[in-house]
Amino acid sequence: xxxxxxxxxxxxxxxxxxxxxxxxxxxxxxxxxxxxxxxxxxxxxxxxxxxxxxxxxxxxxxxxxxxxxxxxxxxxxxxxxxxxxxxxxxxxxxxxxxxxxxxxxxxxxxxxxxxxxxxxxxxxxxxxxxxxxxxxxxxxxxxxxxxxxxxxxxxxxxxxxxxxxxxxxxxxxxxxxxxxxxxxxxxxxxxxxxxxxxxxxxxxxxxxxxxxxxxxxxxxxxxxxxxxxxxxxxxxxxxxxxxxxxxxxxxxxxxxxxxxxxxxxxxxxxxxxxxxxxxxxxxxxxxxxxxxxxxxxxxxxxxxxxxxxxxxxxxxxxxxxxxxxxxxxxxxxxxxxxxxxxxxxxxxxxxxxxxxxxxxxxxxxxxxxxxxxxxxxxxxxxxxxxxxxxxxxxxxxxxxxxxxxxxxxxxxxxxxxxxxxxxxxxxxxxxxxxxxxxxxxxxxxxxxxxxxxxxxxxxxxxxxxxxxxxxxxxxxxxx
Numbered sequence: 001x002x003x004x005x006x007x008x009x010x011x012x013x014x015x016x017x018x019x020x021x022x023x024x025x026x027x028x029x030x031x032x033x034x035x036x037x038x039x040x041x042x043x044x045x046x047x048x049x050x051x052x053x054x055x056x057x058x059x060x061x062x063x064x065x066x067x068x069x070x071x072x073x074x075x076x077x078x079x080x081x082x083x084x085x086x087x088x089x090x091x092x093x094x095x096x097x098x099x100x101x102x103x104x105x106x107x108x109x110x111x112x113x114x115x116x117x118x119x120x121x122x123x124x125x126x127x128x129x130x131x132x133x134x135x136x137x138x139x140x141x142x143x144x145x146x147x148x149x150x151x152x153x154x155x156x157x158x159x160x161x162x163x164x165x166x167x168x169x170x171x172x173x174x175x176x177x178x179x180x181x182x183x184x185x186x187x188x189x190x191x192x193x194x195x196x197x198x199x200x201x202x203x204x205x206x207x208x209x210x211x212x213x214x215x216x217x218x219x220x221x222x223x224x225x226x227x228x229x230x231x232x233x234x235x236x237x238x239x240x241x242x243x244x245x246x247x248x249x250x251x252x253x254x255x256x257x258x259x260x261x262x263x264x265x266x267x268x269x270x271x272x273x274x275x276x277x278x279x280x281x282x283x284x285x286x287x288x289x290x291x292x293x294x295x296x297x298x299x300x301x302x303x304x305x306x307x308x309x310x311x312x313x314x315x316x317x318x319x320x321x322x323x324x325x326x327x328x329x330x331x332x333x334x335x336x337x338x339x340x341x342x343x344x345x346x347x348x349x350x351x352x353x354x355x356x357x358x359x360x361x362x363x364x365x366x367x368x369x370x371x372x373x374x375x376x377x378x379x380x381x382x383x384x385x386x387x388x389x390x391x392x393x394x395x396x397x398x399x400x401x402x403x404x405x406x407x408x409x410x411x412x413x414x415x416x417x418x419x420x421x422x423x424x425x426x427x428x429x430x431x432x433x434x435x436x437x438x439x440x441x442x443x444x445x446x447x448x449x450x451x452x453x454x455x456x457x458x459x460x461x462x463x464x465x466x467x468x469x470x471x472x473x474x475x476x477x478x479x
Contacts, residue, residue, distance in 0.1 A: 047083050054079065130201075130221035134160050134176055136214055150223060152197045160219060176217045179205040183215065191224070198407035200225040225408050229428060232421045233356070251295040258295070262288050311346045311456050312354055314379050314386055321358040322377075325366075333372040341380035348456035349433040357429050360422040361390045361449050367413070368394025368447060381455075385435065388451040397441040405439060 054075035124131060130147030132140050132155060143155040160176055175186035188203040201221045208216040265285055270278045318340075325331055347354070365375055369392050378389040397405060397412075404410045406427050411420035423439075430437045434454045441447035 134217040330366040357426040365392035385454040393446040
């Protein structure tokens with residue numbers, strides 16, 4: 001035990017070994033001191049008794065001065081030898097006892113240090129953020145388990161920017177370099193993406209001064225993939241809710257004057273009109289009816305938006321998505337081919353989520369076709385559920401892009417025209433519903449997206465009656 005250690009620190013129980021081992025060490029020390037004291041008393045007593053025996057022999061056997069001197073010298077020599085042997089033996093025992101205590105203390109301190117390091121490592125590895133320690137040359141000297149999971153490999157020995165961008169080029173405004181230079185915490189501008197796993201990361205750095213004076217850096221990576229996807233979904237739901245509200249308001253504002261126009265048209269007697277005027281009136285009535293039908297569709301679309309899972313008709317969702325996008329300028333030169341099987345069963349999921357998937361796929365196809373081409377939509381039942389195919393004859397994707405198109409934040413669109421989350425969110429929605437999504441594409445040959453959804457099987461609704469349940473649900477929602 002060092003001399004500057006306080007008594008409170010000596011008696012404080014260890015975090016990892018507890019107070020029992022500390023008390024055992026103190027007990028062993030006390031026992032050792034007791035043994036040494038008893039040994040010293042026994043050695044002193046032996047020397048004293050030996051001195052008395054020689055004194056008695058000298059008084060009894062000293063017949064002359066020569067004999068007395070001889071016995072006196074013999075007593076001195078023998079007593080000195082015995083005393084030296086006793087002192088040497090006592091010193092040896094004291095040294096052994098002290099060495100044993102010191103060895104035990106070293107073992108105890110070593111075990112405490114090892115267990116403290118293990119505890120610290122467990123805490124660091126259990127941290128939900130990726131932690132990396134960088135030396136002044138920006139090389140990773142330590143990385144916790146989360147950092148290695150995020151990047152999909154061991155990171156020790158790599159340069160920090162080799163673990164972030166795919167092209168292994170140092171960031172233009174590297175927060176780690178600024179932290180090492182200025183000694184202040186920094187946060188990276190924008191998000192990064194782990195090349196190994198595709199996770200979306202928020203990166204920040206903190207100064208980590210070392211006792212030797214070197215300025216190390218602690219790099220912290222927080223995985224925000226699910227948060228960004230959730231934000232995108234919430235944004236989409238807000239847009240759909242706003243569109244539904246807008247559609248209902250438009251339908252209400254246009255419904256009244258349209259009803260007045262229809263009422264006035266009913267007062268016109270077609271038989272009293274010339275043939276050409278009667279044909280015009282017939283055409284006007286048809287267009288008014290078509291406007292009424294469009295307004296009813298808007299109201300139905302606004303009412304059908306739901307946030308809970310229910311029986312959903314894939315055909316109805318795709319038709320709604322097409323109606324929503326039909327006024328998009330990119331649709332003007334697109335020929336839409338529908339191939340919907342009337343026997344397609346419903347699926348059980350959140351209708352707005354399926355709408356989000358379909359809209360993402362349709363908008364990707366419109367971007368790829370550049371306002372001209374053919375968009376084929378197929379919906380039909382299959383042995384393992386319902387299959388939805390979206391085919392376009394657009395620019396297509398290379399093998400490299402196809403391999404990465406489902407990664408979060410990956411996009412080939414210009415900055416500001418795409419977030420790179422559409423297909424990733426679509427995959428998550430489909431997989432959460434128990435389905436699968438496949439993409440097949442080739443450059444200049446278009447892209448085909450195949451979605452497979454399991455059929456709706458509910459405890460109280462047989463599969464055979466699911467379609468009727470959806471039809472009744474839809475009619476109830478549009479009334």
